Amino acid sequence: MKVLGLIVEYNPFHNGHKYHIKQAKKIVNPDYTVAVMSGNFVQRGEPAIIDKYARTEIALQNGIDLLLELPFVYSIQDAGGFALGSIGTLHRSKVVTDIIFGSESGDIEIMNEIAHILLYQPGKFKKYIKYHLKEGHSYPNARKKALYDYFEKDDKKDIIYKIIEKSNDILGIEYLKNSKLYNTNIHLNCIKRKSADYNEENYTGEISSATAIRKIILDENYKLLEKTIPETSYQKILQEINDGKGPISYENMRDIILYKTRITPKEELIKIYGVKEGLEKRIIESAQRSSDLSELLANIKTKRFTYTRIKRTILNIIFDITDEKIQKFNEYGPQYIRVLGFNKKGKELLNQMKNKVKLPIITTPSRYIKILNEIRKKELSEDIIVHSDMFLEQFNYDIKASEIYSLLYQNKENSKKYNELTRQIIIK
Amino acid sequence: MKVLGLIVEYNPFHNGHKYHIKQAKKIVNPDYTVAVMSGNFVQRGEPAIIDKYARTEIALQNGIDLLLELPFVYSIQDAGGFALGSIGTLHRSKVVTDIIFGSESGDIEIMNEIAHILLYQPGKFKKYIKYHLKEGHSYPNARKKALYDYFEKDDKKDIIYKIIEKSNDILGIEYLKNSKLYNTNIHLNCIKRKSADYNEENYTGEISSATAIRKIILDENYKLLEKTIPETSYQKILQEINDGKGPISYENMRDIILYKTRITPKEELIKIYGVKEGLEKRIIESAQRSSDLSELLANIKTKRFTYTRIKRTILNIIFDITDEKIQKFNEYGPQYIRVLGFNKKGKELLNQMKNKVKLPIITTPSRYIKILNEIRKKELSEDIIVHSDMFLEQFNYDIKASEIYSLLYQNKENSKKYNELTRQIIIK
Incomplete structure (x- = not known):
């Protein structure tokens, strides 16, 4: 049995995603296709433009059989x-x-080589990192510079240099590195993305x-929108807008973010994951002299911190995600499988999963206390990979993320209408 | 020399206030009139409808010579x-x-008698309180019930019963009680309010x-508004509206309050001043099923908690004012005199004050670090009533209060325009 796994955000689902699914299926010829998807907040450090339930529905209409939610603390x-x-x-x-991911280069071999170096850190590479850290660079930058040095005399130097600058290639390298870390049997491969550059801002x-x-979408240019996304995605987005839910923009968080960044004292700020190297000072000062979020980001921005890094760190502040917590989460990995939706085939796959999986599978969030008690019982006896405290913390963040996200719906009435704990799974 | 002191909020300044100033001056015949005024947040647990600078300007045009700010943590x-x-x-x-305060009853003698009992707590009264606490009543309620019991056989029972139910009389009793506590030489008196009931909602x-x-004001019924407030107040309010500052309603805090009440875990909530007797549970549950603030308040409300009590407690949550902090603040009292504005006479009075006062006088907030250092120097040598830590904490809350208040201005641009630390004092 072949099961294709995809790692997605679908923010929103567009023609490029459709193409990727098609190509991936061509390569793997899977019996089932499962995707793990960011929930209501995405890796750019922003709320998703429409909520995870709407995005699940669209995904199920476009070739995904089973949708799992990436826990908020990783997303x-x-x-x-x-x-x-x-x-x-x-x-x-x-x-x-099998996992197939999109990549700018499409060069799995070189990505694997880099992943290997990042994971096992040969002595020469370590030396380079040390050097650049001493020079005053942040760890991510020192690591990148060390890669440059490491491959300086390599024949494929030019290709490698290109790869470590591209966002999807960087993600791909991390997928490869982490699959080695988990010692997984899953076979990873990539396909060259047929799409505009991730950061390209225009049509x-x-x-x-x-x-x-x-x-x-935010410009309400629906004629143009129709050309860039599948019909099902288009219809669902319009429905979300009509229902007073989407579109949700970063600026919807204006009051929440300016309040939180203005009120949090420095000694609390520095405990937050990602707040280091003077970022706390820039955040505090910028919060006071910014009227909206684009201003806030521009004021915080320096060469040292990318916009995405800043936005992610701000979300950590909003949700009080400390360095200490992330250390733990990253040590233990995800503590449950949260199901967002499935079709008929997806249900079959889910049933097969239930017999194999050691993690609790959450299909009805309101029953998490029952699940928690079961974990606690097991904890007393068995060799385990799930820890009740960590399970509860990670799951709580998912709930909080949705509770805050629902405040951002266009029609404020919706903020009480959609309760994360009682919301129904999407079945197509 | 006679100096009249008033305790005010002027939210906003209206004809009733004008009448009160006139009557008070008739009684005291003062050389100067000074008022201590709530800043940007008022005792109802709400943001003021226009900011403290605008309200200061109006007060200076209507018979007040010197405006002092009541520190946020007391307001x-x-x-x-x-x-x-x-x-x-x-x-x-x-x-x-002299202090003259408005009161529903106008009966200073009985208020004094009650204040005396509340302060010195005769044995019989203490016994009643104990009894009602045991019965499960909150302290304020037990205290009120004990007053009922205490005066049960008194001739003036009916008058007393009336007094302890009226909001201005209750405040008056606390003024009298606290003036005994401070062992002050100031002479306190009251005048019967000529005005609608404090809680009357209609014109x-x-x-x-x-x-x-x-x-x-919120209904934009400016014709009617003109009839209820002095011309100067009317003009200033309109200017504030034109400048995109006022009017500020409680609902402007919607995102901030719903975010904070949804995100704060129970173990943090119970440290907050005013969160007790199960209020934490009601707040957490209500936050999740409320779309706006009137809904939130209605959901939290029980017989046990008044709306005002709930709103004040919510502000404590927003500003992270813990029980522990309030205990300290109330033990030490205000740690500085913050000047909001003055006219020519007020400046004379301020100069006289400077020679007598032991508290630091803040006229230029941006110089607070200098003041702090002076306090620290004195702390090492003298017998003091100001403590540098407490000074800094109280002052910081004033700054934070203004930073959050400025987020509520109608024109969002104003959120960065008005920096509390560099804003000029009002001089008329």
């Missing part, structure tokens, strides 16, 4: 943490045989970047 | 804490000779309640 981490959570979820699902035809498409 | 407490801060500020200003003619007037 808003950097490439390393995001990969740790998503590869962890697919690996621990026990049914996935580039039928295949446009998600960034461009979000902008089109 | 949003119950009658006891509010009185402790305001009487403390006027007492420690060292120049005030009642030229003298309408502040609640009714705020409603009129």
